[in-house]
Amino acid sequence: MKNTRTPSVLLSLSLLAGSLVALPTLTACADDKEKPTEKTPTEKTKEQPKTIPATPIQPATPAATPKADAPKAEAPVESKMVYVTMETSKGTIVLELNGEKAPISTENFVAYVNKGQYNGTIFHRVINNFMIQGGGFDANLSEKTTDKPIKNEWQNGLKNVQYSLAMARTAVPDSATCQFYINVKDNGFLDQPRGGAAYAVFGKVVAGFEVVDAIKAVPTGVKNGMGDVPVEAVVINAATVVAKEDAEALIKQMAPKAATPEVKPEVKAPATPATPTTPAPEKK
16 A cells, blocks of 8 residues: 655654654753752852841741631421310310321311311210210211311321320221311220221320310210210310410410419427426425
């Protein structure tokens, strides 16, 4: 094959090769210029040493200590707890709904509260040593209309313990609407799935425990074909969502006060009559 490179290209390559070879030489020359030149002894004698005044040592300026960045204030974590007061014919109950672990049930309950669904309803099913159930019937046992059923949140970690608040439902897992119940004792069997799901807890009673205890103890019977109905209706007069601060104030106000021990007046022992002095025997 013939060499197709032009003479100009060959010349450029030759010059480039020459420059690459020359680089070490240039580097060596540069190094030689940087080396100090050694003086002869005669030149050393002729030079007079110069007196250089001592420069006072300046105290070292301490390095400025960098200012630590001020800790950034963390944004307050918004609480997902919701508080509801329930005014009943037996007294006030304060509920705390766990919107973090049970958001669906909490939103559902709050929606019913806000539209007045529970006002005028009763606790229509009361079983002492089990639970009290309400929210679905008025005092005449007429059933309230409801919204669509919600998804069952039974796997949220909340348990059916005493004074916990949970959703009532049918045998169908996702059938809860407005009816709720409050456990009056630990009911662990309700945490076990039956028919595909257990019963979803979404809150708890935080004040008014004595009211719950009073409701669970009312006499019950059969009415309109329904069993465990209180003989005297226990009515929910009003249910209201309240601010956390208001709920805390109410909880503090409703907290049972420690009994003040009765101070009994000091009883003084009756004075002991003085023993008559026996006269000393006299010598006769």
